[in-house]
Amino acid sequence: MSNIIDVGISLNQKYKITIGQQLGQSFKAYCEAHYNQNRIFVLIDENVNRLHSEKVSKLVSYFKDIHLIEVPEGESSKSVTEWNNLTNKILEIGIERSTPILAVGGGVTGDLAGFVAATVLRGVPLIHMPTTLLAMVDSSIGGKTGVNHTTGKNLIGSFYQPDAVFSDITFLETLEQKEWITGMAEILKYAAIRNPKLFDVLKELIHQPLTPKQRWVEVVEESVRIKADIVQEDALEAGKRAYLNFGHTFGHALEKTSGYGKITHGEAVFIGMIAACHFSKELGHPVSDARFSPFLSLYKKQMSPLTVDTKALLEAMKSDKKVKDNTIRLVLLNEWGSPYLYSCEDHSLLKKSWSYTLDKFNT
Ligand SMILES: NC(=O)c1ccc[n+]([C@@H]2O[C@H](COP(=O)([O-])OP(=O)(O)OC[C@H]3O[C@@H](n4cnc5c(N)ncnc54)[C@H](O)[C@@H]3O)[C@@H](O)[C@H]2O)c1
Known part of the structure; x- marks a missing residue:
C-alpha cells in the first residue's frame, strides 16, 4: 500500500x-x-x-x-x-x-x-x-x-x-538509533510549527521504531505533506520556508560551539526547539516546552553533558549565515502550530533561554 x-x-x-x-x-x-x-x-x-x-x-x-x-x-x-x-x-x-x-x-x-x-x-x-x-x-x-x-x-x-x-x-x-532520533527531531519540528497532534502520535511510537509500519508510513506522510505545503508556497526560500528553521538557529549555534561531530544535528535541533519554545514563552506566548518532555530522555541518553557557555553560543548565533543587518532572526511560536519570524535585539532574553535549556539537559 x-x-x-x-x-x-x-x-x-x-x-x-x-x-x-x-x-x-x-x-x-x-x-x-x-x-x-x-x-x-x-x-x-x-x-x-x-x-x-x-x-x-x-x-x-x-x-x-x-x-x-x-x-x-x-x-x-x-x-x-x-x-x-x-x-x-x-x-x-x-x-x-x-x-x-x-x-x-x-x-x-x-x-x-x-x-x-x-x-x-x-x-x-x-x-x-x-x-x-x-x-x-x-x-x-x-x-x-x-x-x-x-x-x-x-x-x-x-x-x-x-x-x-x-x-x-x-x-x-x-x-541506527542515532539516525532515528535525527529524523525524529524534524518530525517534532513539524508538530510544533504545523500539526501538534504529531506530538501525541510520536509519543506512542518512539520506543519502537518502525512498529507498526503502517503508523510510521502515516507519520512520514504527514511530515512530507507539511514540508511540501510550505515549500510549494515558497519554492525559493523568500518567506514562509524560513519557518522550517524552527529550533535551527539555536541548534546551529550549539553544533558550532560544541565542535561539529560532538553533538548530532538532530540533538542540536531538538535542544534548539526547547530554547525557541522557552523564548516564545518569555514573550508571553502560550507554549510550554513540556510538550518536548516525553522525548527528552531519548535525546539525553546518547549525549554527554553540554559544556558550552552562553556567551559563545550568542557569538555563534550572531555569525549565522541567516543573520540580516546584525539582527538575529528567530522562528518563534505564537501558539502551537503557528510560527512567526522575530528579529531579536534583546540578547539578554537569548541568554536566559540558553541558560534554561542547558540546565534542563545537564541535570
Ligand atoms: N536538501 C535539503 O533540503 C536538506 C534538508 C535537511 C538536511 N539536509 C542535509 O542532509 C544531510 C544529512 O542527512 P542524513 O541525516 O540522512 O545523513 P546521511 O546521508 O549522512 O546518512 C546518515 C547515515 O545513515 C546511513 N544510512 C543511510 N540509509 C541507511 C539505511 N537505510 N540503513 C542504515 N544506514 C543508513 C548512511 O550511510 C550514514 O552513515 C546533511 O548534509 C544536511 O545538510 C538537506
Whole structure:
C-alpha cells in the first residue's frame, strides 16, 4: 500500500512523492511511463548498497544498462571533490539529457547526487529514493541540492527539483538509533510549527521504531505533506520556508560551539526547539516546552553533558549565515502550530533561554 503526495513547483508543474512499503512495483511502473530502458545511473550511499543491494538491483531491473556508483558515507562526501569524482565517472561512461540519475541514500547522497543531476549536461532527470528518516521527511523534498565548502555548509548548490520521490520505509529497518532520533527531531519540528497532534502520535511510537509500519508510513506522510505545503508556497526560500528553521538557529549555534561531530544535528535541533519554545514563552506566548518532555530522555541518553557557555553560543548565533543587518532572526511560536519570524535585539532574553535549556539537559 502506498500514499502519493503532489508537490507543486509552479502553476502547471508538479512532482509526486510516493510513500509506502516495498515500492518496487510503483517505481518500475513510473520508470516504464517516463524513461526509455537504455541507461540509468544509481548514485548510492555505500552503507545502503551493502545493506540493500539485492533490493536496489531488483528496483532498477527495468533498465538494460545500470551504472551503480557508490558514494562514501558521511558528510565529508558533500564536497566539490566528490561532485567532481561522480561527474567524471558519469561523463566518461556517457550520459544523455534523458538519462535519469537515481539518488539512493540519506541527505548526504541526496544533496550531492541532486547537484550532480542539476549540473551534468545542465540538468538530467533526477529521482530521489531517500533511505534515512531525515531524508524521507525533509531533505528529499523542496529541491535544495548542493555541497559544502571549507568556509561553511551548503554554500555551493542550486534549487533543482526531482521528477519524483519514492520513500520506501522498509529501508529504515537497518537504520541506527542515532539516525532515528535525527529524523525524529524534524518530525517534532513539524508538530510544533504545523500539526501538534504529531506530538501525541510520536509519543506512542518512539520506543519502537518502525512498529507498526503502517503508523510510521502515516507519520512520514504527514511530515512530507507539511514540508511540501510550505515549500510549494515558497519554492525559493523568500518567506514562509524560513519557518522550517524552527529550533535551527539555536541548534546551529550549539553544533558550532560544541565542535561539529560532538553533538548530532538532530540533538542540536531538538535542544534548539526547547530554547525557541522557552523564548516564545518569555514573550508571553502560550507554549510550554513540556510538550518536548516525553522525548527528552531519548535525546539525553546518547549525549554527554553540554559544556558550552552562553556567551559563545550568542557569538555563534550572531555569525549565522541567516543573520540580516546584525539582527538575529528567530522562528518563534505564537501558539502551537503557528510560527512567526522575530528579529531579536534583546540578547539578554537569548541568554536566559540558553541558560534554561542547558540546565534542563545537564541535570
Ligand atoms: N536538501 C535539503 O533540503 C536538506 C534538508 C535537511 C538536511 N539536509 C542535509 O542532509 C544531510 C544529512 O542527512 P542524513 O541525516 O540522512 O545523513 P546521511 O546521508 O549522512 O546518512 C546518515 C547515515 O545513515 C546511513 N544510512 C543511510 N540509509 C541507511 C539505511 N537505510 N540503513 C542504515 N544506514 C543508513 C548512511 O550511510 C550514514 O552513515 C546533511 O548534509 C544536511 O545538510 C538537506
